[in-house]
Amino acid sequence: DTAVSQTPKYLVTQMGNDKSIKCEQNLGHDTMYWYKQDSKKFLKIMFSYNNKELIINETVPNRFSPKSPDKAHLNLHINSLELGDSAVYFCASSQGLAFPDKFFGPGTRLTVL
Amino acid sequence: QKEVEQNSGPLSVPEGAIASLNCTYSDRVSQSFFWYRQYSGKSPELIMSIYSNGDKEDGRFTAQLNKASQYVSLLIRDSQPSDSATYLCAVNGNTDKLIFGTGTRLQVFP
Numbered sequence: 387d388t389a390v391s392q393t394p395k396y397l398v399t400q401m402g403n404d405k406s407i408k409c410e411q412n413l414g415h416d417t418m419y420w421y422k423q424d425s426k427k428f429l430k431i432m433f434s435y436n437n438k439e440l441i442i443n444e445t446v447p448n449r450f451s452p453k454s455p456d457k458a459h460l461n462l463h464i465n466s467l468e469l470g471d472s473a474v475y476f477c478a479s480s481q482g483l484a485f486p487d488k489f490f491g492p493g494t495r496l497t498v499l
Numbered sequence: 500q501k502e503v504e505q506n507s508g509p510l511s512v513p514e515g516a517i518a519s520l521n522c523t524y525s526d527r528v529s530q531s532f533f534w535y536r537q538y539s540g541k542s543p544e545l546i547m548s549i550y551s552n553g554d555k556e557d558g559r560f561t562a563q564l565n566k567a568s569q570y571v572s573l574l575i576r577d578s579q580p581s582d583s584a585t586y587l588c589a590v591n592g593n594t595d596k597l598i599f600g601t602g603t604r605l606q607v608f609p
């Protein structure tokens with residue numbers, strides 16, 4: 387009965403590889419997000435989708451491509467991974483753009499070697 | 500200037516004391532304010548939201564907002580060791596972009 391789930395929980399990979407992180411929410415929310423938390427614990431928004439439509443795209447390298455097949459899923463694909471991509475990536479959801487309360491998934495710790 | 504500023508701490512308080520966590524923000528059009536608690540290795544968990552000036556109480560937690568001073572705080576009464584965590588202040592403007600501070604680490608010692 388997990389509200390926001392992510393897979394995998396841990397991801398260790400070599401520089402230059404391509405990887406994906408999946409996110410699903412069963413809260414019936416319309417809006418989903420990807421956040422990145424760096425080693426200093428700073429949490430920064432990357433993308434948001436509302437009803438499968440891209441709403442926010444922060445200044446993220448275009449190696450990062452989100453995809454929302456339906457409003458319950460938001461996946462993140464990363465091409466040509468770099469050392470600086472190592473971080474914890476959190477998926478989150480909210481009821482909608484007018485409901486700023488956000489519920490976070492458990493996070494995916496990405497380590498690029 | 501950072502958009503949302505918090506003292507990184509650690510803030511150490513004895514069990515039973517009041518812990519006071521502070522946050523300032525730079526965008527005057529900010530409308531919604533949140534406190535998240537994040538235990539080590541876990542995801543942020545929403546504990547308080549406040550939208551208008553004044554105090555909002557929920558159990559042992561009180562959020563205080565002063566828009567004129569661009570200041571929001573969180574008071575934790577009767578602090579418990581289980582309250583030891585990082586507390587993230589977050590601010591929403593007139594977009595859906597939630598801006599987080601870097602968090603204050605709270606340590607409650609028995």
